[in-house]
Amino acid sequence: xxxxxxxxxxxxxxxxxxxxxxxxxxxxxxxxxxxxxxxxxxxxxxxxxxxxxxxxxxxxxxxxxxxxxxxxxxxxxxxxxxxxxxxxxxxxxxxxxxxxxxxxxxxxxxxxxxxxxxxxxxxxxxxxxxxxxxxxxxxxxxxxxxxxxxxxxxxxxxxxxxxxxxxxxxxxxxxxxxxxxxxxxxxxxxxxxxxxxxxxxxxxxxxxxxxxxxxxxxxxxxxxxxxxxxxxxxxxxxxxxxxxxxxxxxxxxxxxxxxxxxxxxxxxxxxxxxxxxxxxxxxxxxxxxxxxxxxxxxxxxxxxxxxxxxxxxxxxxxxxxxxxxxxxxxxxxxxxxxxxxxxxxxxxxxxxxxxxxxxxxxxxxxxxxxxxxxxxxxxxxxxxxxxxxxxxxxxxxxxxxx
Numbered sequence: 001x002x003x004x005x006x007x008x009x010x011x012x013x014x015x016x017x018x019x020x021x022x023x024x025x026x027x028x029x030x031x032x033x034x035x036x037x038x039x040x041x042x043x044x045x046x047x048x049x050x051x052x053x054x055x056x057x058x059x060x061x062x063x064x065x066x067x068x069x070x071x072x073x074x075x076x077x078x079x080x081x082x083x084x085x086x087x088x089x090x091x092x093x094x095x096x097x098x099x100x101x102x103x104x105x106x107x108x109x110x111x112x113x114x115x116x117x118x119x120x121x122x123x124x125x126x127x128x129x130x131x132x133x134x135x136x137x138x139x140x141x142x143x144x145x146x147x148x149x150x151x152x153x154x155x156x157x158x159x160x161x162x163x164x165x166x167x168x169x170x171x172x173x174x175x176x177x178x179x180x181x182x183x184x185x186x187x188x189x190x191x192x193x194x195x196x197x198x199x200x201x202x203x204x205x206x207x208x209x210x211x212x213x214x215x216x217x218x219x220x221x222x223x224x225x226x227x228x229x230x231x232x233x234x235x236x237x238x239x240x241x242x243x244x245x246x247x248x249x250x251x252x253x254x255x256x257x258x259x260x261x262x263x264x265x266x267x268x269x270x271x272x273x274x275x276x277x278x279x280x281x282x283x284x285x286x287x288x289x290x291x292x293x294x295x296x297x298x299x300x301x302x303x304x305x306x307x308x309x310x311x312x313x314x315x316x317x318x319x320x321x322x323x324x325x326x327x328x329x330x331x332x333x334x335x336x337x338x339x340x341x342x343x344x345x346x347x348x349x350x351x352x353x354x355x356x357x358x359x360x361x362x363x364x365x366x367x368x369x370x371x372x373x374x375x376x377x378x379x380x381x382x383x384x385x386x387x388x389x390x391x392x393x394x395x396x397x398x399x400x401x402x
Contacts, residue, residue: 017048030308050277054300064310182222196226203220236282236286
């Protein structure tokens with residue numbers, strides 16, 4: 001058994017890697033691209049120096065460690081413990097783009113299981129980029145993929161024999177589709193009102209009347225940052241007793257869930273959040289079967305050029321996703337600004353209507369005021385006339401009394 005620190009003491013992998021990079025124009029060009037991002041260049045160098053492990057939550061590294069050809073059993077273990085039932089991965093679908101309602105969909109890893117069910121495993125660095133609407137579209141796309149497999153329709157209008165040999169579609173041949181998303185950075189929508197330490201969210205369709213109709217689509221959302229904050233420290237210290245946070249028995253057929261699956265869930269989630277070789281060493285003490293993972297990671301110290309390409313690819317994907325995220329946010333901001341503009345325009349129109357109404361009221365009031373003034377003047381004239389008549393009569397009366 002070879003540990004990270006022992007490797008570092010036996011050989012300077014960093015010096016050897018730098019020597020190889022400087023002597024290879026392609027590696028040097030790749031390294032210069034990586035150096036444009038200090039954080040990623042530092043992470044690559046720290047791996048070679050034995051300070052950091054591989055960032056397994058990035059696509060190139062995840063697909064190497066859970067390679068469906070070389071590590072099919074490991075991938076099957078991962079999917080099994082996340083779904084809460086033993087499954088065997090048969091194959092991984094090619095990483096091809098598909099369109100759903102005219103929207104391009106690019107999935108991280110879609111696997112076909114022995115029972116015919118399909119699972120999509122997504123790893124999201126930023127939960128903002130994966131709202132509920134997108135999750136729903138991905139799940140719907142899985143249903144359509146499976147339907148095309150069952151019916152043999154690869155293209156619209158083209159029909160081939162179905163998987164069961166029938167020339168007609170059969171809905172009864174449809175199997176479950178599972179959408180599994182690991183969030184490294186959760187937003188508030190992934191924080192439970194029941195308990196903020198809940199990190200494993202299982203979604204299934206249920207009817208309010210309790211009727212037992214099992215629909216095809218299931219969802220598993222894992223908040224890795226919540227797991228790291230509230231659960232990981234105990235596991236690092238070897239405290240791996242299964243709690244209600246780790247396993248909700250109400251969501252599973254408990255006869256299908258073994259104790260190993262429950263421990264495997266803790267094992268793999270801990271592996272995903274571990275950042276240093278020392279952390280992985282401690283995890284191997286708690287979960288001895290992680291030794292094969294540590295061995296695979298160690299082997300990449302001997303292949304710095306390949307690791308450099310993986311880091312470069314991860315950075316390229318990150319740059320692409322960041323650009324797409326910025327575009328999406330700008331689009332959202334434009335929509336928000338348009339809505340604000342429309343709202344302000346509505347308020348301006350409303351104020352103009354109110355101003356016009358006040359103007360009309362003012363004019364009506366002025367007319368009424370003029371009328372009142374005219375009536376007042378008329379009353380004053382009448383009053384003066386009456387006063388004059390009274391004075392005349394008084395004078396006449398005085399003259400008669402003399």
